[in-house]
Amino acid sequence: MSTFSAIGEEREIDRDEYTPSVEPQPTWCPGCGDFSVLKALKQALPEVGRTPEETLLCTGIGCSGKLNSYLDSYGFHTIHGRSLPVARAAKLANPDLEVIAAGGDGDGYGIGGNHFLHTARENHDMTYIVFNNEIFGLTKGQTSPTSPKGHTSKTQPSGSAKEPLKPLSLSLNAGASYVARTAAVNPNQAKEILIEAIEHDASPTSTSSLSVRRGTRTRASTSRTSTSTSPTTTSSTRRTAWRPRR
């Protein structure tokens, strides 16, 4: 079996380790709140003591899904709405990895809504970051499950007739043991919340025994853990700009 010597390595971690050197450079619109989430996560990870090579970041599809192009770690940019099933399986397969899932409100509450509920219900020891901009950003501004009632867009020209989803109470209801909300305009709080979320010790209610333990984790730290549903980071901007269509 392979060894995983990146796991549990004791050393100073510089946040620049998470930054790709030349490329890729973020292609988010200037002023987009996603920049702050990236920055907050880059600050949080060294503080919780996790290196890029013991971290697996799984994203969905959306502007938010680009996160792992700009954060250097092990990454899995999955498909629209499916970051959670990929992420939680990786956590089951190797519980010593720091597993973080991330994606947009459309990704997590719309197309991936079922996974959102059930992953919260299983309450894995992992973190899920939702970039809630209340819109489908990447596909150019359509109404999302968290858009306010009356929100108009090209696909809902007479305004959304529906009340927005209430993801935080939903995830609490489903069983997530740590749920928080912060704002991209408040980067310090965002960082603190992320640290708390990652360090939160969830107790998985998944049916499986976590017996496929691999790798050795030397550091005696049980606190550096987290939950299924974590910060819902609200971007400061609802502006949509030109994006390549996926």
Add this chain to the structure above:
Amino acid sequence: MTNDELIWRISGGSGDGIASTSQNFAKALMRSGLNVFTHRHYPSRIRGGHTYTEIRAAADPVTSRGDGYNFLLALGDSFARNPQEGAVYGNEEIKPLSENLDELREGGVIVYDEGLLDASEIPNFEERAEENNWHVYPLDLRGLARDMGREVMRNTAGVGATCALIGMDLNHVEDLMRDAMPEKILDPNLEILETAYNQVREEYDIDAPDVTVPTGEHEETQLLMSGSDAISYGAIDEGCRFIAGYPMTPWTEVFTIMTKHLPKIGGISEQVEDEIAAAALAVGASHAGVKAMSGSSGGGFALMSEPLGLAEMTETPVVLVEAMRAGPSTGMPTKPEQSDLEHVLYTSQGDSQRVVLAPGTVEEAYEQSRLAFRLAYEYQIPTILLYDQKLGGEMVNVPKSHFDREPNPDLGKTLSEDALAEQPHSEDGKFHRFQHEADDGVSPRSIPGQKGGRYLATGNEHDPTGHISESPDNRVAQIDRRLEKLEVIREELDTIDTGSYAGPEDAQYGILTFGSQQGTVEEAVGRLNDAGVSVKSYGVSDMHPFPTEQVEAFVESVDEVLVVEMTASGQFRGLVQKNLGRYGEKLSSLLKYNGNPFEPAEIVDGFEAAIIEGDADASTHQTTFVPAAGD
């Protein structure tokens, strides 16, 4: 009457223990030295609805169900509905005795539970029995069971009566009951078995049994095993330690068997919210370094399309099994069909980059389950094992030594940290996971947590480090490399040859088939040759990459080819023609899609009518003949 084979049909209500009773009896026949093959028919309900299992037992190897049966044990159906006249299902109470009664062979035996079934409800029952020289034994099996234990034990009474009538010792049956039953119910069952046995012998004064079963002997220990067992054991022996799934008939069998075993060997089984999640979990677990699988049947597999494509694009090894049932949509959940072939070959966007194997027998199911994992992990490619309700559920005896093989936990081209250090990296330390130039098209991978192995896996087209790229040159290089793997896999499959061949090599005619119909075709080929027809068969397992050379040589070597498959549109024949690019005038089809697998006689008759007699309208009400193009 003597027979060279016993075809014992036990029928009753679904939920009345028909499956476990028949499984034990098949084992007893196997242990007495015979070769066995079971065929089952069941409704999509937990309880109620007519169900039966047939066990065919003979001294010679059996590869298929037979035509009809020669022994019927008809039990009552405790859950039979008794609806109003004109209801679709009708009165099912008498079904265990009445259904397919015309398939009981001349001189056959009927044992029925007169405590629950009234033969006078069947029109002209007595005349028919006389005409066909059936030996009829009305026995109060329910009464006997109730008096000595519980009513549900009437199955055991039926088995006791069967043994008396076929002249079979009780010892194997008793041994198996001792193995399978908890103490509390064992004693009354043993007592019921013996009483029924003796009662029949005394009451009917049987000196020579009605149907004698041939005696046989096995040279080595045999195991009774289904296709679903074989797939599961193959997966476990090949190191699979993770399964995620969502129940759907008939795939649930594999899911259940894996779930029973995995936790005992340090593995994980997850029942999740839907099949999209199930396949995505398998991908995630494999990405993190565990051998993983998922699976479903038609509808659930449709939901797996996108995660399947993700595995193709990210070159994540994973095995998906697809247990076909009759479609479209919910179709006929408990009825076999092979019509998901095209679905499995082509579903998901883009050019398919996957392997598809369709085993033909229980032995092959084990071998190809292992092969599926080996190819998936060695070549970093999703591999699909395609089978159906027939193969999944049929039980046959397999020599125990068939499974004496080394386990293989190998993850394929996965690098150690030392080896990783030697690999190309970007300036910022990113490992080049998807290199353009790689032996056999396989660029070695790292596992998250390894030092020096950091990269991005993405469903977008990507450059060597895994980063999203739409550069035309990179695109062509990556897709060519991924497709090259299929050529190398084809070469490797050529050295294994998963095909199954029957009949004389220099035969005049050929039959092509795939998957679970192989055994039935081979039985038909045997019968046709016995009748002087010169025909051979080729059961193909590699659906993709396709064994074009071998199939072409087969078609080339004969005058005409009949393609036998359980689809309505001739999907397999279409696949053959697509790959061969010609021979349309040589290939005709025999199709069956009524929910039941082919019986050997249907293939024999169809072949004789269509190919030998050249009857362009050789269809029957069960099977459909489609002539060759230009005919």
